[in-house]
Amino acid sequence: MVRLQAGPLVCEVDPSLGGCIMGLWHGDTPVLRSTHSPPTTARQSGCYPLVPYSNRIAHARLQWQGTLYPLVRNNGDEAHAIHGVGWQRSWELLDSDERFALLSYEHRPDSSWPFAFDSSQSYRLSPDSLELSLSVTNQSARVAPVGLGWHPFFMKRAQAHLSFVATGRWEMDEDKLPTRRLPCSGIEADCSVLDLDHCYDGWSGTAMLADSALRIRVSSNLSRIVIFTNPARDVIAIEPVSHVNNALALAAQGMAADELGLATLEPGESVTASMTIAVERVE
Numbered sequence: 396m397v398r399l400q401a402g403p404l405v406c407e408v409d410p411s412l413g414g415c416i417m418g419l420w421h422g423d424t425p426v427l428r429s430t431h432s433p434p435t436t437a438r439q440s441g442c443y444p445l446v447p448y449s450n451r452i453a454h455a456r457l458q459w460q461g462t463l464y465p466l467v468r469n470n471g472d473e474a475h476a477i478h479g480v481g482w483q484r485s486w487e488l489l490d491s492d493e494r495f496a497l498l499s500y501e502h503r504p505d506s507s508w509p510f511a512f513d514s515s516q517s518y519r520l521s522p523d524s525l526e527l528s529l530s531v532t533n534q535s536a537r538v539a540p541v542g543l544g545w546h547p548f549f550m551k552r553a554q555a556h557l558s559f560v561a562t563g564r565w566e567m568d569e570d571k572l573p574t575r576r577l578p579c580s581g582i583e584a585d586c587s588v589l590d591l592d593h594c595y596d597g598w599s600g601t602a603m604l605a606d607s608a609l610r611i612r613v614s615s616n617l618s619r620i621v622i623f624t625n626p627a628r629d630v631i632a633i634e635p636v637s638h639v640n641n642a643l644a645l646a647a648q649g650m651a652a653d654e655l656g657l658a659t660l661e662p663g664e665s666v667t668a669s670m671t672i673a674v675e676r677v678e
Contacts, residue, residue: 412436413481426674427548523674
């Protein structure tokens with residue numbers, strides 16, 4: 396476990412469990428879902444990386460440049476492949492000090508993802524924010540698709556209110572796959588009434604989550620965001636991502652890759668995403 400501390404903020408990272416954040420606290424108040432006792436999967440952590448894609452690939456079948464690649468269904472009984480491979484692999488700690496940590500993961504083609512890539516994550520803590528970066532380099536000999544992002548679970552306390560600006564929302568079917576895009580200006584709502592598992596595009600890059608204890612600003616250089624919560628959950632996932640859910644399958648069906656946010660990397664080419672979680676205590 397890597398422990399970072401700067402002023403009132405404390406962050407714990409577990410490289411061996413998907414390079415996930417085990418906890419982020421402002422004093423004694425949890426910002427993310429937090430535990431000092433390691434869970435058995437990164438899905439139970441406070442935040443984990445999404446690499447080399449986010450959300451789902453329908454029915455775990457990747458169609459790419461005329462070739463069909465069956466993928467591992469990597470989330471229990473779910474019919475799809477989900478959230479890439481990084482969250483289920485051990486990462487190597489390359490460097491760390493009291494406020495900084497750098498992790499890496501080298502992927503070689505397997506049944507979970509057929510393209511080689513290298514990835515790195517950095518965590519930099521200051522007294523009022525946690526800055527993260529996530530990079531991917533295509534190490535295969537051919538052009539490869541790539542997506543990335545984060546899956547943080549924020550605590551949903553009483554009076555929690557979420558707001559952000561976007562231009563569209565992708566509607567979902569019962570199979571948790573997007574069906575169509577509708578115009579949407581974003582969200583301005585009490586979190587207790589939200590029942591969502593949707594991707595929003597045209598995101599302005601900033602989302603505000605405020606309650607009686609903390610004001611939290613999530614910002615990113617990515618232009619899409621997934622919101623996942625319902626009234627029964629005590630957490631809300633606010634996920635900056637690079638592409639629409641199921642983008643690889645939608646692109647194979649003829650939708651424009653750039654409209655979906657799907658990136659392709661030449662051999663040796665890289666892409667980097669950033670996210671900052673800024674935290675302020677409510678006086």
